[in-house]
Amino acid sequence: MSRLASLLLTTLLCLAAPLVAQAAPLPPDSAYLLEDTYTDQAGQDFLLTDGRGQPRLVAMFYTSCRYICPLIIDSAKGVERALEPEERQRLGILLVSLDPDRDDVAALKSVFDKRRLDAERWTLARTEAAAVRRLAAVLGVRYRPLADGEFNHTSALVLLDADGRVLARTERLGAVPDPEFLAAVKASLADSMTRN
Amino acid sequence: MRGLPASLVLASLLAAGPVAAGEWVRLPGGEFQSVLRYEDTGGKVAVAPFELQRRPVTNAEYAAFLRGQPDWRRDRVPSLFADQGYLQRWAGPLEPGPEAQPAQPVVEVSWFAAQAYCEARGARLPTWDEWEYAAAADETRVDARADPAWRERILAWYSVPSGRALPEVGRSPANVHGVQDLHGLVWEWVDDYAAMLVSADNRDQGDPDLRKFCGAGALSMDDRENYAVMMRVAMLSALQARDTTRNLGFRCARDVAEGDRP
Numbered sequence: 001m002s003r004l005a006s007l008l009l010t011t012l013l014c015l016a017a018p019l020v021a022q023a024a025p026l027p028p029d030s031a032y033l034l035e036d037t038y039t040d041q042a043g044q045d046f047l048l049t050d051g052r053g054q055p056r057l058v059a060m061f062y063t064s065c066r067y068i069c070p071l072i073i074d075s076a077k078g079v080e081r082a083l084e085p086e087e088r089q090r091l092g093i094l095l096v097s098l099d100p101d102r103d104d105v106a107a108l109k110s111v112f113d114k115r116r117l118d119a120e121r122w123t124l125a126r127t128e129a130a131a132v133r134r135l136a137a138v139l140g141v142r143y144r145p146l147a148d149g150e151f152n153h154t155s156a157l158v159l160l161d162a163d164g165r166v167l168a169r170t171e172r173l174g175a176v177p178d179p180e181f182l183a184a185v186k187a188s189l190a191d192s193m194t195r196n
Numbered sequence: 197m198r199g200l201p202a203s204l205v206l207a208s209l210l211a212a213g214p215v216a217a218g219e220w221v222r223l224p225g226g227e228f229q230s231v232l233r234y235e236d237t238g239g240k241v242a243v244a245p246f247e248l249q250r251r252p253v254t255n256a257e258y259a260a261f262l263r264g265q266p267d268w269r270r271d272r273v274p275s276l277f278a279d280q281g282y283l284q285r286w287a288g289p290l291e292p293g294p295e296a297q298p299a300q301p302v303v304e305v306s307w308f309a310a311q312a313y314c315e316a317r318g319a320r321l322p323t324w325d326e327w328e329y330a331a332a333a334d335e336t337r338v339d340a341r342a343d344p345a346w347r348e349r350i351l352a353w354y355s356v357p358s359g360r361a362l363p364e365v366g367r368s369p370a371n372v373h374g375v376q377d378l379h380g381l382v383w384e385w386v387d388d389y390a391a392m393l394v395s396a397d398n399r400d401q402g403d404p405d406l407r408k409f410c411g412a413g414a415l416s417m418d419d420r421e422n423y424a425v426m427m428r429v430a431m432l433s434a435l436q437a438r439d440t441t442r443n444l445g446f447r448c449a450r451d452v453a454e455g456d457r458p
Contacts, residue, residue: 028274130311130320130387137307137390137437138276144391147236 031058031138032164036131038096041108041124048135048164055167055188056092056160060132060141062099062151063107073115075157075173079185080121082177087189088121096135097126098143098151140169159184162192220247221374222452228329228339231425232392241325248322248330249447251365251376252384253313255286256298258305261313262290268309277308281440299364301382301445307437310385314448321387322449324432328425331378333371341422350424353380362443379424383431385446392433 026032032049039045057076061069076093083091097103108124117124127135136143143153159168159181168184170177225243233239262269269289270282281304287293296302305313307321314320322330334340341347363381370376378384435444 026274029276030274031276033274033276130315133387133390134308134311134437140436142390144234144388146234 026052027163027165029166030164031135031160031166034131034134034138036127036134038125038127038131039105041105041112042119043105046123046125051092051094051160052164053162053192054090054092055162055185055192056094057185058094058096058139058158058160059156060098060136060139060143060153061095062097063103063111064099065150071173072155072157073111073117074175075177078175078177079157079182082182083186083189087186090189090192091121091185092123093121094123094125096132097124098132098136098141098153099145100126100129100132102149139166157181159188161188162195219250220450221250222247223326223330223373223375225326225329228325228332230325230328231422232324232328232429243325243329245452246322246326246449247452248326248373248375248449249319250370250374252301252382252445252447253310254299254365255292255296255302258302258313259290259292259298261316265312265316268312273309275438277438278306279438279440281442282306282309283440285442297364299366300362301365301377303362303382303442303445304440305385305444305446306440307385307389307435310446311387313446317448319448319450321385321446323388324386324392324429326449327378327384327386330371330373330375331425333373333375335369336372338372341425347422347424350379354424354427382445383428383441383443385444386432389432389435390437392429 026049032047032052034048037045037047057079059072059076061072063069072095076095080088080091080093097108103126105126108126112119112122112124135141139156139158141154141156143151145151154171155173156169156171157173157178158166161167167188168181170181172178172181223243223246225245228241228243230237230239230241266272268277270278270284270286271289273282283289283296283302283304285295285304287295292298311321332339332341334343334346337343365377365381368376368380371378
């Protein structure tokens with residue numbers, strides 16, 4: 001093959017590679033197969049699969065929650081703090097509201113600002129009620145609205161890999177992360193680094 | 197046009213009563229005592245007027261859905277949304293076949309699949325409260341649950357071995373709302389099955405930092421006579437959304453528009 005031809009071929013391959021990666025079908029157990037539209041604290045619409053390509057922490061919460069939900073944010077922050085700075089940069093954190101009736105964009109934005117979350121990595125989001133149930137089912141979160149407007153719910157931090165598969169979950173919440181869960185987060189970040 | 201004899205007109209009007217009114221049945225709802233006595237509600241729930249499918253969804257109806265939504269065929273559905281048992285007794289991806297007769301209720305469907313079916317029809321799955329409310333009725337009463345004879349009748353179903361072929365839908369007498377087959381045919385998915393937190397008060401378990409459940413809302417079921425409904429609760433609350441079983445089907449519900457209410 002001539003040098004020109006091989007150069008052309010290399011160029012073509014380089015151009016094509018990202019397209020191929022983009023188009024690869026999701027694994028059959030990927031949470032990113034959920035096709036619902038979500039809206040973030042800035043009012044931007046997105047799909048879960050938009051987060052494909054890097055590991056992500058996902059949890060469910062609601063803004064009017066008095067006790068456990070602040071703890072969910074603390075727990076995710078606890079995981080972040082336990083990471084090296086270069087690891088931290090590559091971990092997305094998505095919290096989805098269980099309470100789409102009351103958690104509008106303004107409510108999400110208010111908590112986002114109050115907790116001084118970093119928009120580079122953190123997303124607080126809402127979606128429609130049926131989509132909330134679907135996501136909760138995928139994440140293994142059970143919840144029930146209470147008469148007083150609060151929710152009875154299980155609380156979990158779930159780690160998704162770069163393709164949206166559930167890699168690990170923990171129900172041990174608190175500012176000091178569950179060591180096994182933290183190890184899984186670090187391993188997934190290392191794994192996605194070598195792939196990229 | 198020649199007028200019909202009055203007696204014939206009357207007869208056809210009677211026949212067009214609640215039973216012959218089509219696929220959907222409207223239920224008035226109201227305050228209802230659920231078998232699930234949560235701490236916060238005491239079991240009192242308000243059921244808004246809603247519509248329910250008269251019968252569970254059949255294999256024929258489900259096959260029609262799959263032709264329009266092939267992503268839900270058993271050879272294409274992602275494992276996220278259905279386990280290995282999904283439609284396993286069907287002859288092929290689109291053919292129910294001899295093991296799944298057209299008029300038998302569709303079973304071996306996951307909650308995700310049932311939800312997708314109802315959404316495709318502009319409907320949704322009923323909530324547990326709606327289902328329990330509809331199923332509390334017998335042929336003449338909106339709430340027959342206090343009647344020991346009614347309870348016996350429902351319980352008799354649970355002694356039928358589950359290996360036997362499923363009856364066709366629509367063979368049981370309609371209840372006072374016009375709904376059929378709520379008891380005696382299959383288990384049915386509800387939209388909020390995952391909300392049925394049956395476990396004892398989780399707040400008492402071990403280290404408070406490890407507790408699983410937030411907020412109040414502990415559950416007790418003090419209607420211990422109502423085994424039939426409690427068995428449903430126990431079964432539904434043990435399921436995952438991708439699970440399928442040989443006796444678990446569904447029917448759809450839909451809201452009644454505000455202006456449409458009586």
